[in-house]
Amino acid sequence: MVEKMSNLAVKGGSPLRTKPWPKWPIFDEREKRNLIEVLESGLWGIGGSKNEEFAKKFAEYQGAKYGVTCVNGTIALEIALRALGIGYGDEVITTPYTFIATAQSIIYVNAKPVFVDIEEDTYNIDPKKIEEAITDKTKAIMPVHIGGAPANMDEIMKIAKKYDLYVIEDAAQAHGAKWGDKGVGSIGDFGTFSFQSSKNITSGEGGIIITNSEDLAEKAWSYMNCGRVRKGLWYRHVILGANYRMSEFLAAILLAQLERADELFKKRERNAEYLAKRLREIEGVEPLNYPEKARSAYHLFIFKYRKYYFENLPREKFIEALNAEGIPVSPGYTIPLYKMPAIQEYNFPGFGKLGKMYDGLSLPVTEKACKEEALWLKQTIFLAEKEDMDDIADAIIKIKRNIKELL
Numbered sequence: 335m336v337e338k339m340s341n342l343a344v345k346g347g348s349p350l351r352t353k354p355w356p357k358w359p360i361f362d363e364r365e366k367r368n369l370i371e372v373l374e375s376g377l378w379g380i381g382g383s384k385n386e387e388f389a390k391k392f393a394e395y396q397g398a399k400y401g402v403t404c405v406n407g408t409i410a411l412e413i414a415l416r417a418l419g420i421g422y423g424d425e426v427i428t429t430p431y432t433f434i435a436t437a438q439s440i441i442y443v444n445a446k447p448v449f450v451d452i453e454e455d456t457y458n459i460d461p462k463k464i465e466e467a468i469t470d471k472t473k474a475i476m477p478v479h480i481g482g483a484p485a486n487m488d489e490i491m492k493i494a495k496k497y498d499l500y501v502i503e504d505a506a507q508a509h510g511a512k513w514g515d516k517g518v519g520s521i522g523d524f525g526t527f528s529f530q531s532s533k534n535i536t537s538g539e540g541g542i543i544i545t546n547s548e549d550l551a552e553k554a555w556s557y558m559n560c561g562r563v564r565k566g567l568w569y570r571h572v573i574l575g576a577n578y579r580m581s582e583f584l585a586a587i588l589l590a591q592l593e594r595a596d597e598l599f600k601k602r603e604r605n606a607e608y609l610a611k612r613l614r615e616i617e618g619v620e621p622l623n624y625p626e627k628a629r630s631a632y633h634l635f636i637f638k639y640r641k642y643y644f645e646n647l648p649r650e651k652f653i654e655a656l657n658a659e660g661i662p663v664s665p666g667y668t669i670p671l672y673k674m675p676a677i678q679e680y681n682f683p684g685f686g687k688l689g690k691m692y693d694g695l696s697l698p699v700t701e702k703a704c705k706e707e708a709l710w711l712k713q714t715i716f717l718a719e720k721e722d723m724d725d726i727a728d729a730i731i732k733i734k735r736n737i738k739e740l741l
């Protein structure tokens with residue numbers, strides 16, 4: 335008797351998709367022209383004008399008055415904290431469902447991150463849980479627009495106002511995203527962005543801080559540029575900053591990237607909305623559900639996996655099967671930041687192991703997202719076409735129909 339062939343690719347069947355996904359990064363003559371201009375000008379760093387030009391244009395793009403470029407999104411957060419005078423003895427409220435840089439920047443200025451759970455619908459910090467985390471040491475709230483989807487800035491700003499707290503928006507993943515008619519990063523005291531290679535606008539590495547306050551912009555500039563004053567004497571340093579300047583080559587690339595940002599933003603949005611519609615028709619997968627006011631940059635398309643509808647197949651097995659079908663899905667963050675070894679083990683000055691602070695902490699929505707529920711598709715997927723989105727939904731349907739092969 336001939337053994338029945340498997341349908342699922344992970345079991346030796348044919349993959350639903352073999353066509354490659356769009357390549358990233360994207361560039362054309364504009365990047366080349368700008369790079370050559372910097373190269374030939376001889377002004378590769380100090381004295382060049384591309385950083386200033388990009389800072390102004392990007393701030394405008396997000397709807398803020400001022401921009402200060404710097405080496406990366408991690409340092410952008412640190413500069414924002416320092417410029418606000420946040421340091422030893424202070425607490426900053428943030429989310430545990432983010433990249434380590436968010437919390438690390440707080441720790442690097444000797445303040446303590448206080449973690450608040452995320453919303454079921456958006457995986458962004460839950461404003462309803464912020465007030466109970468406020469103490470007399472709280473100085474700021476640092477929401478993260480996770481995956482490029484805006485946190486609820488109306489509620490966050492209301493709380494910040496009530497308790498006189500600063501707001502630093504970690505918008506590292508949210509280029510072009512909007513909350514109502516406002517660009518993210520332009521709503522709090524500071525907004526920060528990353529241009530690292532995976533980001534929707536990239537120069538390989540890089541970062542920016544945006545603000546509407548001239549005073550804060552000058553402070554951020556000073557920290558970024560060795561503690562100098564913009565028009566002061568070159569060797570007169572008024573604060574202990576560092577050299578966090580971004581190269582002119584990176585700014586040259588970013589100026590070109592910004593020119594096509596809108597077109598790519600709209601394409602990701604169109605495809606992501608179509609995919610969300612398709613996925614909502616499949617019992618057992620559930621795209622995050624954003625409020626009316628939120629316009630995501632779709633740096634990540636995050637959806638939930640409900641194993642109950644897949645005969646209790648663990649998420650990791652589902653991912654393996656989907657990857658084999660040609661769909662590059664991942665689990666994303668699998669460790670809440672309050673359980674991250676680097677944070678747990680950090681010897682906080684005058685306190686000891688920072689992990690002590692989070693003993694027994696288990697935030698249920700974050701835990702569920704990290705351990706069993708979240709699935710991520712990255713932004714480059716959404717630069718493909720509508721029929722490519724169908725492949726994603728169809729691959730999930732295929733796995734569901736043939737689930738017995740995986741049990």
Ligand SMILES: Cc1ncc(COP(=O)(O)O)c(C=O)c1O
Nearest residue numbers: 406407408433435436506528530
């Ligand atoms: C939410 C978040 N914050 C901060 C950062 C740090 O940015 P960078 O990698 O440019 O230092 C990242 C980048 O990966 C991020 O995703």
